Amino acid sequence: MDFPVAVALAELVPTLPVGTSWRYEMKLDGHRAVLWREEDTVRLQARSGRDVTANWMDLALAAFEMLPPDVVLDGEAIIYAHGRIDFAATQSRALSTPARARRLAEDLPAHFVAWDILLHPEHGDVRGRRYDERRALLVDLLEAYNVKPPIQLVPMTDDPAVAMTWYQQLPEQGIEGIVAKQATSVYRTTGRVWKKIRHAETVEADVVGYTGPAARPRALAVRLPDGRVALTQSLKAPLAAQVAVHLAASGPPRGTRTRAGEPYTTAAPGLVVEVLAGTTRHAVVTVTRLRST
Structure with missing residues (x-):
């Protein structure tokens, strides 16, 4: 898998899709990031493909210590401030010079919330596998290596009622919506097979x-x-x-x-x-x- 990688995107929809084939993840108010744990280093890329490692060195160091080589994770870089996910703080870090980003990290360290795995150290490129399989591989990997914050797993449910409870009760904590993904869907970078609902109009x-x-x-x-x-x-x-x-x-x-x-x-x-x-x-x-x- 070559750096950078194209990422899957979600379509904004007015209502949450329901059915036994859907899985629901919290949509966090942060910056999209793909984390590459390579043999001798860690790199992070933005949605556009730009290398943003210098802005998230605290995440890179944590990933190097906790993850094995040959892992690529898709997720969100977020920052907690004042008891909630703070997009302004995340944005400030993302747009900073490397030197300023290091200073900001001392006061407000970042977290990486993973929701997908693209490359697995034993199974290789898993983008062609169904969502449920990729999710299981991601969960097992993080548990096997005892991965802890600042790297964490995004909450997921197959119950639309639980997803709507998240949506309705957690916006003050920085949960800006819900992303719905079909259990059988592969990781597609063409079209928008994921669906999302958001509070912001x-x-x-x-x-x-x-x-x-x-x-x-x-x-x-x-x-x-x-x-x-x-x-x-x-x-x-x-x-x-x-x-x-x-x-x-x-x-x-x-x-x-x-x-x-x-x-x-x-x-x-x-x-x-x-x-x-x-x-x-x-x-x-x-x-x-x-x-x-």
Whole structure:
């Protein structure tokens, strides 16, 4: 298996799918991360494939001590603060320089919550196995090596009533929703076979460009779930500063236009933002926060 690896994604749905073939996992409010325990090192990659090991060195060190070589886990990097999962703290770490990330880790160490296993030290690449088999392999591996926090297993149930209890009672703890996966499904990176429900009335949109200077973007060009590219409303200064970090690595600027004829400068792929769901019907959308890099 070559680094980086494409990751499976979930489709946002209005209601939780039910039936005997569904399994339900807590959706935590953090940053997607794939953890690679290799022979002599540990690497972490973001959803986009970017190497983010330097931002999560505390997780890398923990994984090196507790996991055997030839393991690849899919999951979420999260940070607990004030008794709950704190997305702002997680975001701050993810966007920090390596030196600042180390300082932040001293006060607020990260946790890695695993929900899938892609590479197993004895069985090799297990992405083609059904979900129930991968889950069992993941559970057995963590138990066999006595893996403890900061690396942990995401809670899962096959009971939709339990899943809805999580959904309804735990948002204050940073549980932002539920992800449903079919028991027989393989790990697919094309299409969105996983389903998710969320409390936030937002949808994810891929950033494809921006207006204004890269060091201080005024607005973003985003590809909405229906495929349209639209410009967002003006970005507030803190969000613009976060986006500028990503744009600095976008390479030479290239101008293009939306279907409506609005000009923008293209950006490198990999940046995802959340936009208010109710605004996506219009030509201009409202960004609520940066989701991942």
